[in-house]
Amino acid sequence: MAEIRNDRSVLIEALKAWLERLESGGSIDAPPALAELLQSADHAFYRQVAELTRRLHTAVVELRLDERLNRLAGDCIPDARLRLQHVVAMTEAAAHRTLDLVDQMRGVAQHVAATAARLGGTTADPALATALLGDAASLRDKLSELATAQEYQDLTGQIIKRIIALVEEVERALLDLLGAHAGTLKPAAALPIAEGKAELAGPAMPGQASASQQDADALLASLGV
Amino acid sequence: MDKNMRILVVDDFSTMRRIVRNLLGDLGYVNVSEADDGKTAWPMLQTSHFDFVITDWNMPGMTGIELLRTIRADARTAKTPVLMVTAEAQREQIIEAAQAGVNGYIIKPFNAVTLKEKIDKIFQRIGETA
Numbered sequence A: 001m002a003e004i005r006n007d008r009s010v011l012i013e014a015l016k017a018w019l020e021r022l023e024s025g026g027s028i029d030a031p032p033a034l035a036e037l038l039q040s041a042d043h044a045f046y047r048q049v050a051e052l053t054r055r056l057h058t059a060v061v062e063l064r065l066d067e068r069l070n071r072l073a074g075d076c077i078p079d080a081r082l083r084l085q086h087v088v089a090m091t092e093a094a095a096h097r098t099l100d101l102v103d104q105m106r107g108v109a110q111h112v113a114a115t116a117a118r119l120g121g122t123t124a125d126p127a128l129a130t131a132l133l134g135d136a137a138s139l140r141d142k143l144s145e146l147a148t149a150q151e152y153q154d155l156t157g158q159i160i161k162r163i164i165a166l167v168e169e170v171e172r173a174l175l176d177l178l179g180a181h182a183g184t185l186k187p188a189a190a191l192p193i194a195e196g197k198a199e200l201a202g203p204a205m206p207g208q209a210s211a212s213q214q215d216a217d218a219l220l221a222s223l224g225v
Numbered sequence B: 001m002d003k004n005m006r007i008l009v010v011d012d013f014s015t016m017r018r019i020v021r022n023l024l025g026d027l028g029y030v031n032v033s034e035a036d037d038g039k040t041a042w043p044m045l046q047t048s049h050f051d052f053v054i055t056d057w058n059m060p061g062m063t064g065i066e067l068l069r070t071i072r073a074d075a076r077t078a079k080t081p082v083l084m085v086t087a088e089a090q091r092e093q094i095i096e097a098a099q100a101g102v103n104g105y106i107i108k109p110f111n112a113v114t115l116k117e118k119i120d121k122i123f124q125r126i127g128e129t130a
Helices: A002-023 A032-040 A044-063 A065-122 A126-149 A152-182 A213-222 B014-026 B038-047 B064-073 B091-100 B112-129
Strands: B007-010 B032-035 B052-055 B082-086 B104-107
Touching: A002 A032, A002 A044, A065 A126, A065 A152, A065 B014, A126 B014, A126 B112, A152 B014, A213 B091, A213 B104, B007 B014, B007 B038, B014 B032, B014 B112, B032 B038, B038 B052, B038 B064, B052 B064, B064 B082, B064 B091, B082 B112, B091 B104, B104 B112
Parallel strands: B007 B032, B007 B052, B052 B082, B082 B104
Antiparallel strands: none
């Protein structure tokens, strides 16, 4: 019984060494120690494990994991990054276009108000001039709200920029991984994805605890601001 | 309140700078300059006098909180009122800003009413203590 357990640990060690060698791109043949073990121990189970290990390696190679990761890191991720940057640029351009139009419309509203004011003194219907002035004022208010609503571009832009940063992080980690796989194996400590430093939370997301303006006012008041 | 006071608006998003400038214009403040982060704003604050600073928090280069601390640390600008307009809505951030000496804190998205309210409050307080 003790002998079998001992055999097992020897086999596990030998298999681990083989797997490590396979992963680092070494020879696919069983190391001599293992081959010897397999011969000496005429055990179907051992042979099955060896066969499974070999098939697993072949499967990984057939999956072309390297190639796929290479394509992801070298092609897909930079493309995703560019697309996200493009979204930020497009919303920025659209928001500015809206603000340009709001500026123009403000001029029109001002002109309407000035004309109505002038009419007020001359027309037989002063109520009409007053109504026009009211319309112009309401137009001006709504245009102001329309301009302010463009702040969505800042908020969505901030969120997308965070995702771009994350995508870049994944890209770097993948390239590190591929570099490690192609060349000498890097120690594990050199590979981890950089820990997010004590970062700001950014724009509030649904379901995330965050302060409203009222909360902020109360908090600031309690701090004497 | 002096409608001619010089105001510096600091935000890395050009859209937001424009929106704040528009809102200030509606309130009658027309003497407005812009900077796209703390690094650009600080030399402007050193070379000429501003009566009021409105700043975002999260910006590349120099953040709004760093700008606020820099403003408070320099005798020439230490008393300049600073209003933070930011998407950061965590309690810790609000407390951090208060401790750094912020005069007001607005969470984005915001509106014209909130902006007017906070500006009025800041200058009312300054008037009381002056």
